[in-house]
Amino acid sequence: MPMPMLMKDKDTERLRSSAASSTRERFRGRGLPDKAVFVTTSWDDGERSDLRLAELLSARALPATFYVTTGGLGQGSAMSAMEVRGLSNAGFEVGAHTVTHPVLTEVSGAEAARELEDCKQTLEDLLGRAVTSFAYPKGRYNSAVVELVRQARYSCARGVQLLSLSHDFPRFEMPVTIQAFPHRWSGYAKNLLRRGEVASLARFSLQIGRSKNWVELGKSLFDRALQRGGVWHLLGHSWQTEKLGGWSELEDLLHYVSARPGVRYVTNTALCETMRPELHVEGGRTSQQKTPA
Numbered sequence: 001m002p003m004p005m006l007m008k009d010k011d012t013e014r015l016r017s018s019a020a021s022s023t024r025e026r027f028r029g030r031g032l033p034d035k036a037v038f039v040t041t042s043w044d045d046g047e048r049s050d051l052r053l054a055e056l057l058s059a060r061a062l063p064a065t066f067y068v069t070t071g072g073l074g075q076g077s078a079m080s081a082m083e084v085r086g087l088s089n090a091g092f093e094v095g096a097h098t099v100t101h102p103v104l105t106e107v108s109g110a111e112a113a114r115e116l117e118d119c120k121q122t123l124e125d126l127l128g129r130a131v132t133s134f135a136y137p138k139g140r141y142n143s144a145v146v147e148l149v150r151q152a153r154y155s156c157a158r159g160v161q162l163l164s165l166s167h168d169f170p171r172f173e174m175p176v177t178i179q180a181f182p183h184r185w186s187g188y189a190k191n192l193l194r195r196g197e198v199a200s201l202a203r204f205s206l207q208i209g210r211s212k213n214w215v216e217l218g219k220s221l222f223d224r225a226l227q228r229g230g231v232w233h234l235l236g237h238s239w240q241t242e243k244l245g246g247w248s249e250l251e252d253l254l255h256y257v258s259a260r261p262g263v264r265y266v267t268n269t270a271l272c273e274t275m276r277p278e279l280h281v282e283g284g285r286t287s288q289q290k291t292p293a
Helices: 008-015 023-030 050-059 081-089 111-126 143-151 185-194 200-211 215-230 238-244 245-255 270-276
Strands: 036-047 065-070 094-097 133-134 157-158 229-235 279-282 285-288
Touching: 023 133, 023 157, 023 185, 023 238, 036 050, 036 215, 050 081, 065 081, 065 133, 081 094, 081 111, 094 111, 094 270, 133 270, 185 200, 200 215, 215 229, 215 245, 229 238, 229 245, 238 245, 245 279
Parallel strands: 036 065, 036 229, 065 094, 094 133, 133 157
Antiparallel strands: 279 285
């Protein structure tokens, strides 16, 4: 299965370049060390196989954000409303992934807005709490979609930009480090080149080449984060892991990154709020607050 590529335009590039003050300065204000290490995991689509995944995560005290599409709850292989509520009650974050999983750059603005708002409302009614994190279907977005996500009162959104360990990212363009999928070298290369990150491709090429598989690459990138600081973010689809028979590989990686002294294990929203402490979410609405002195 080819890796979905990020859709960008000039406005998105300007949005990225105009992101607020550096993470280093924010870290000083919050008393966080420059080499702080964070681990977060996120899982898309809301399939019933997420329940098996949740057991693996719980056994290792690993937080996660499960991004759920709401149009088919309880139908086919999708989780039921009760099962989604159970994940939330177990302490996992539940985020939104639209109603019908359309590529938001390929539908009208009005339809995209409905997908964003209706999914959020359904989940908030179901869970009885604010839903503040969103994941772009197939990782595709542009500046117009980002603005719709902002207007729908989400506080952060995640894409599919691979091989990132950065603390510093726009809150509606959260990248990831590794996907639980056996990509070829060319897949990683295309993902980086589409973002214009030639230097990153040069930096990671040797690391990718030396890794026997995606699990070894994930471990290598985690070791790099331990040495230099950074955010290690695992993205996956439990249905894909089921289809590929990859549960033992996934368990191996989860065990490797868990229970490390000094590492902060967080959900996606908690990560964004740590990186951007001026953002405060209350009752599903995002309001600006001054950072405490």
